[in-house]
Amino acid sequence: MTAPGASAEAIEHHYDVSNEFFRLWLDDNLVYSCALYDREDELGPAQLAKIDLHVGHARAAGAARVLDIGCGWGANLRRLTEHHGVASAIGLTLSRNQAAWIRERNWRGVGVRVESWADHRPSEPYDAIISVGAFEHFARHDASDEQKIAGYCAFFERCHRWLRPGGYLALQTIAYGNARRSDFSPFFASEVFPESDLPRLADIAAAVDLRFQIVSLRDDRAHYVRTMQQWRRALREHRGQAIAMVGERAYHRYDRMCAMFEIGFHVGTMSLLRLALRRIDEPVDRR
16 A cells, blocks of 8 residues: 655655764654653653653564664664564664664664555564654644544554454554644745645544553653753753754754754644554454
8 A cells, every 4th residue: 555644755854854863862862752751850861761651552572573763773673682682673764764773773673664554564473562752753744634534543453463362452643632633834844844744643543443452641741841952951051063964954944843843742732652552353343
């Protein structure tokens, strides 16, 4: 099937600016999603705590095969294989820069594919699936509510098919909070995440129905306020280097993104959802 969300070109617009540019302001592991500050104050340890939370949500420790959908620069993959005893961790990304970065690291047990989830055809089932910060790209701004939910249903149907019985999916995504799509600045659609739209919690609940049980759910938008603050501080500290790498316009695009996202998460127009989902092994016939 054709992926119902953002194209490879749209993903590259945001993520393929420059690996070195992102290294200036993300943590050492290049984690580009909300950190977890339950016990940590610094960005790097808080990002590892977030990864460990999702490993726990997916029951992935010690697994033979784990899939990471939207794997970024591979921090989840590396943590799974080096710290949690996973034999094989496969990542999917639409960013060629990210895939090249992972391959150059040559981490043991780690593989990466430049591939949409809609095109993925695993050779055998996975024990666990993790997806952090990719679900935001699984629907387009111009899609109707019915089209969005149909696309999400297709995603969860694939995950259900790929998982072994009793398997878990760990999901993290930005979502609409107390706002509508029309309330958001066109800057998000044109400059930050083209061809992408956020889900609502109700959309996710509808799409997992009879496929996955929602075992746990957190809204950690306050954690994204802190993450954005730390990213923006680091970006501004490296302003000269950043502009030399990517130019004034790109620098200001990401600086503005961090500022606007910080406000959105603070006031609640955006939520940050972290879910643990258990595969329903014998669902009622959905025909």
